[in-house]
Amino acid sequence: MSDPAESSALPPSGHRGRDRLRELLEAVTDAANSDVADMARSSYASEFHFSREIRRLTGESPAALRRRIMLERAAWRLQRGEAVAAVATDEGWSSAEVFSRAFRRSYGVPPSQAADVGFRLAAPNGLHFHPPESLWLDSDPGPAAAVGDISELMIVHDVDDTAHLIARAATLTPQQWLAEVAPGQTVLEWDGPEPSVGAVLCAIVWNKEVWLATIAGADFPARTSTQPEFTDAEALAVHHDDIAKRWRAMVSEYSAAGRLGDTVIDALCDPPESFQLYGIVAHVLTYSAHRRELARAMLAGHGVTTRLGDPLDWMRGN
Template sequence: MTDPQVEPPLGGRDRLRELLDAVTDASNSGVSDMARSSHASEFHFSREVRRLTGESPAALRRRVMLERAAWRLQRGEAVSAVASDEGWSSAEVFSRAFRRTYGLPPSQAADVHFRLPAPNGLHFHPPQSLWLDSSPTAGVDDADAPDVSRLLVAHDLDDTAQLLAQAAQLTPQQWVAEVAPGQTVLEWDGPEPSVGAVLGALVWTKEVWLATIAGEDFPPRSSTQPAFVAAEALAAHHDEIAKRWGAMVSEYSAAGRLGDTVIDALCDPPESFQLYGIVAHVLTYSAHRRELARAMLAGHGIAARRGDPLEWMRGT
């Protein structure tokens, strides 16, 4: 039997969240009520919950409610109030269920951990939330564990591409219009007063660091300056740079070499930079520039998505 899998939401709709809301809603007294509130037949609701979580709706609800009850008891709440709120018919019935599950009576709730064994990593999370373990059986060295740095790199590249796509709606005059005179992010990059200048700097920064790491010649700035390149051409150039940047980070990360140091003789005087510091530097100022570009586009009447990694992960 395969382990139950909790699937990511598609198209911005978090179906798992909808199902869990139905399961844990105190007003739903049975599976038929749960199914009705999630707009599904009882058969399909039960099958979908079991497919996604590895538990029946009733078993999942009972376990989560017991976890919440144990947590509330640990906070000093009365057994009768907890039993009533969590859907048991009486304090006596609740006490028997609690003892059978935890091995101790409710009066000794302080001696138990409120989390119970779960086939899916789904648990009650105080005060009114749920927690989903990424992998109930995985160890800390799991090679497939989520990597926040890879997430941030991928999000940065994708969000930049989206901003460039939106910028293609600007007129040539708007692309170079100095809507923020004197705006400077980093003094050695010079002023970035226009949408084109900010987006150009986003691309050029990665291009410069790629050249430094690869030992290549310093790239020409004209390939990313708004006076010489339109939004569409910059977007195409970004596609190339993004592939190289993502590949570089992945390769050095996989080889365990992000701690390597490059001594940049192009600086005066020469400076040394560790690769993970370079990546952090780029991500920090990319995030800042993306927000500048978003605000400047809005000033031109061009809407762009908010750039929130959480929304990006949901596909919204």
């Protein structure tokens, strides 16, 4: 985790199973905590450790962070027409006079003119009050810490979640792998029925493999590696790993070159059809997400637990 002095934004808080940053910030902003000792106690830490962690993670002392966040919340409340005295008391100031002096020093205007200024104050860490009772953390605008775009997040989550489901399917018996728990289930007509866990998971991999061949101008791939009758979860996992790497590389290459708007005219269709690359990616992600949820439900029917398919849940654990 980087030193706050080296970055204008806090590190992501979701990369450790437990969101410790959120816990610490809640202790700082809890109205019931009147001083650092109270904050530390509510977060089950010593005062020394608590203060050190807050400063390390945010670049501010707990008292300074709390004061700024409370001022931002107070300014927002004043802009909504609440009385100065009531806001001052609720936000922890000893009197309206003390609050007014603090407000003027920070915003350059008295509380009566709160509507003339934005409620956000300069922050060394990008952390701000966010109405009505939340916090907002600005991302770091620097290229070294730039967050990937939404499509990249969805692509990485898709292949990782698929790998997870295939791994969980490896705990099934061969009979469960092929069991037709959803007779007649068809997702896309041209892919055929997908009545079993094996069929659904194979179809996820097959869909990417077909489009990769179309984009590369390669021969139509054989289906033996993605037919549940001819493969098992362990073999599918190996095949998926190869297809996923190629899929991510293809999207990355065309994206970097600014060519996701290119069009491939598929002569294998009757009649031939044209597809723009970003449309192909959206198609694959849409039906992969649908099939992953089908597979989840089918695995649950076999007594196999899986993690949630929610990208937010996935981000918390990565």
